[in-house]
Each structure stands twice: as C-alpha cells, then as structure tokens.
Amino acid sequence: MGEVKRIGILTSGGDCAGLNAIIRAVVYRATGYGWKVFGISRATNGLMARPPEFTALEIEKVDRILTQGGTMLGTTNKGNPFAFPMPDGQILDRSEEIIEGYRMLNLDAIIGIGGDGSMAILRKLAQQGGMNLVTxxxxxxNDVDITEQSIGFDTAVNIATEALDRLHFTAASHSRVMILEVMGRDAGHIAISAGIAGGADVILIPEIPYTISNLCRKLDERQAQGKNYSLIIVSEAVKTEAGQAVNCTHAFGEMRYGGVGQYLADVIHECHGAETRVTVLGHAQRGGTPSPLDRLLASAFGVAAVDLIAQGKFDRMVAWRDRNVIDVPILDAIQQYCVVDPDSTLVRTARGLGIYLGD
Structure with a gap:
C-alpha cells in the first residue's frame, strides 16, 4: 500500500454513548499524520448514495463532541446491503454500490465502528471490494468476543445502576417489588453488572435458568426477615419459565424482545402476592453523556485504529485486554457471541452476596 492520504469513518448499527469520542480521536490522530478524514453519513447508506454522502472532518468540527451522546454521522441498523429492501418490495444486492462509493471518495482505508453484525457485513464488503478495513x-x-469492553457498555451500566438506585426508595416507601427490565440482546452483561452495583435482590439473565417457585421463595425469605421490598433486574432476553421468548411487535411487524418484566410481575403477584411495578429502561440506556470510562476507551480505540492504518494492518479489530489496547483479526472477534459465563467472577460475586440468579 502507498502513502495514506484519505480515510473514511462510519458508525453502524444501534447508537450508543462514546461514538463521537471515537470520531474525535480518529480525527485528532489522523490529522497528526497529515491525513484527511471523511465521515460517512448513516453507515454504509452514505456510500450507497449518489453522490456519496459525507462530511470532511477537521479538528474544529470535532473538538467539542467528546461528551456528546449519539453519533454526529448518523447510523442505521436496518438494510443489509447484500439483501437490501427497496421501496417497491424488491430485495437487491447493493454491495457493489457501496464499494463504488468507497472508490469514488478515493479512500485509502476505512474505520468501521459497530457490533458483531455490523462488523461481519463490513468485513464481507471489504473482502469483496478490496477495501482496507479496521474496526x-x-x-x-458488550457481546463482542475477545474485547473485555465495548464502547457504550459502561455508560449503559451506569444508567441502569442509577435507575436501581432510584427504585430503592420508592420500593421501600410502598413495600413493593420493583422490576427493572434492561437491554442486552441475548447476553446478560448489563443486568448482572448493574444488578450487583445497584444492590438488586434478584438478577435474571438469559444464560442462567430460573424457576418461579425459587424466585418467590427468595422474596418470601426477605419478607420473613422484615424486609418489606425487593428489587429485581431482568435482561430483556430472559424467557418464561416454560422457555418461551417474550416479544413485542413493533412497526411493520418487526418482532423484538420486550415484556418479560410484566410477565414476571404477573406471576410474582400470583405466587407471592406482593404489589409489583415494572420499569422498562429501553433506549435511555443508549443515550446521554458517555461515562469517563467510555470516553477513555473511545479515545484509546480511535488512536489505535488510525495507528493500525499507518502500519498497513487491515482486517483487524482493536480490543481492550488486560488494561491495554490490542488488535485481533476481525473474524476471530465475530465468530463467537460473547455471553455471560455462568462460572464467571461476577456470577460468583452475586451468589456470594445472596442475590438470587436462578438454578
């Protein structure tokens, strides 16, 4: 590869806190190399547009975005370019349009910020079109493998923990069981981390089975000890006791996780009799000011990604391991979905604190 002069950057998939901090770090580091940075609008959709939609990024444009949530570039988690839904109902492969957009901007490399699904698509595009990619x-x-931490996770845990902190007081005041339903897709990382930090009495995650009888026994034990309220945090992917997923239908018939909190409230009322209330935290976990840790990791990842381009190392993902930034093959990071290990330190910690986790 010749001298790098022009790099692109895009954010793909669901938004989260810390994305703007990455963009800022990339621009700062690339400017130090004397490179130009182009921010691609709305993930790969910006490369699909004609002409390609982008913003030339300079330090003056990104200097004040460190603490801002969301992404200044926009994003999307819909429309796989290899099977893209068109307004007339057709499904088209538009991958070559994206590759052509990359070439139209004369990019020497591109940095893709995303989760496992986005990285899989970006890697496939890069392999097909000879695009130099770092992710x-x-x-x-926090379900991307190899890295101990992904951008956005720490902020989401902080928000969920604060919600539990607030629910403590209203639960105690009304002698209620309060249930907090949090995101996490098929992994329970948010629930177990926030549950321990927020003093939950019950943590339910998809990786560990539970029974309603044992759950209610835990609530009965607390009541017998004179504790007039309980806090439960549950990951959205937790199934019913019978093993059925709890979903809700969104616009255009799309099925997503949601509703397990209300399911638990109903069965707890039947077996325990407690007055129960449900809070669904939802997209509040994605928004807001990024935590200091997310800003730090985002800055370190952004600098490291640019340095990989400078070294001519592509098809790599930056990762956090043992208090250092490392880089690994993208394929290694997306081959396995990272869920909570039932034998992990956090699970042992929760059990040691007397928190009911299931089994």
Whole structure:
C-alpha cells in the first residue's frame, strides 16, 4: 500500500454513548499524520448514495463532541446491503454500490465502528471490494468476543445502576417489588453488572435458568426477615419459565424482545402476592453523556485504529485486554457471541452476596 492520504469513518448499527469520542480521536490522530478524514453519513447508506454522502472532518468540527451522546454521522441498523429492501418490495444486492462509493471518495482505508453484525457485513464488503478495513467494537450489550469492553457498555451500566438506585426508595416507601427490565440482546452483561452495583435482590439473565417457585421463595425469605421490598433486574432476553421468548411487535411487524418484566410481575403477584411495578429502561440506556470510562476507551480505540492504518494492518479489530489496547483479526472477534459465563467472577460475586440468579 502507498502513502495514506484519505480515510473514511462510519458508525453502524444501534447508537450508543462514546461514538463521537471515537470520531474525535480518529480525527485528532489522523490529522497528526497529515491525513484527511471523511465521515460517512448513516453507515454504509452514505456510500450507497449518489453522490456519496459525507462530511470532511477537521479538528474544529470535532473538538467539542467528546461528551456528546449519539453519533454526529448518523447510523442505521436496518438494510443489509447484500439483501437490501427497496421501496417497491424488491430485495437487491447493493454491495457493489457501496464499494463504488468507497472508490469514488478515493479512500485509502476505512474505520468501521459497530457490533458483531455490523462488523461481519463490513468485513464481507471489504473482502469483496478490496477495501482496507479496521474496526472498533461498540455495543451496549458488550457481546463482542475477545474485547473485555465495548464502547457504550459502561455508560449503559451506569444508567441502569442509577435507575436501581432510584427504585430503592420508592420500593421501600410502598413495600413493593420493583422490576427493572434492561437491554442486552441475548447476553446478560448489563443486568448482572448493574444488578450487583445497584444492590438488586434478584438478577435474571438469559444464560442462567430460573424457576418461579425459587424466585418467590427468595422474596418470601426477605419478607420473613422484615424486609418489606425487593428489587429485581431482568435482561430483556430472559424467557418464561416454560422457555418461551417474550416479544413485542413493533412497526411493520418487526418482532423484538420486550415484556418479560410484566410477565414476571404477573406471576410474582400470583405466587407471592406482593404489589409489583415494572420499569422498562429501553433506549435511555443508549443515550446521554458517555461515562469517563467510555470516553477513555473511545479515545484509546480511535488512536489505535488510525495507528493500525499507518502500519498497513487491515482486517483487524482493536480490543481492550488486560488494561491495554490490542488488535485481533476481525473474524476471530465475530465468530463467537460473547455471553455471560455462568462460572464467571461476577456470577460468583452475586451468589456470594445472596442475590438470587436462578438454578
């Protein structure tokens, strides 16, 4: 590869806190190399547009975005370019349009910020079109393998923990069981981290089975000890006791996780009799000011991604391991979905604190 002069950057998939901090770090580091940075609008959709939609990024444009949530570039988690839904109902492969957009901008490399699904699509595009790709893991679910932390996770845990802190007082005041339903897709990382930090009495995650009888026994034990309220945090992917997923239908018939909190409230009322209330935290976990840790990781990842381009190392993902930034093959990071290990330190910690986790 010759001298790098022009790099692109895009954010793909669901938004989260810390994305703008990555963009800022990339621009700062690339400017130090004397390179130009082009921010691609709305993920790969910007490369699909004609002419391609982008913003030339300079330090003056990104200097004040460190603490801003969301992404200044926009994003999307819909429309796989290899099977893209058109307004007339057709499904088209538009991958070559994206590759052509990359070439139209005369890019020497591109940095893709996304979760495992986005990285899989970006890698496939890069392999097909000879695009030089480096990726940065971001997802509040923290389910990308190899990296100990993905951008957005820490902020989401902070928000969920604060919600539990607030629910403590209203639960105690009314002698209620309060249920907090949090995101996480098929991994329970947010629930177990926030549950321990927020003093939950019950943590339910999809990786560990539970029974209603044992759950209610835990609530009965607390009541017998004179504790007139309980806090439960549950990951959205937790199934019913019978093993059925709890979903809700969104616009255009799309099925997504949602409703397990209300399911638990109903069965708890039947077996325990407690007055129960449900709070669904939802997209509040994605928004807001990024935590200091997310800003730090985002800055470190952004600098490291640019340095990989400078070294001519592509098809790599930056990752956090043992208090250092490392880089690994993208394929290694997306081959396996990272869920909570039932034998992990956090699970042992929760059990040691007397928190009911299931089994």
């Amino acid at each position: 940065i893991p971001k997802t509040i679910d």
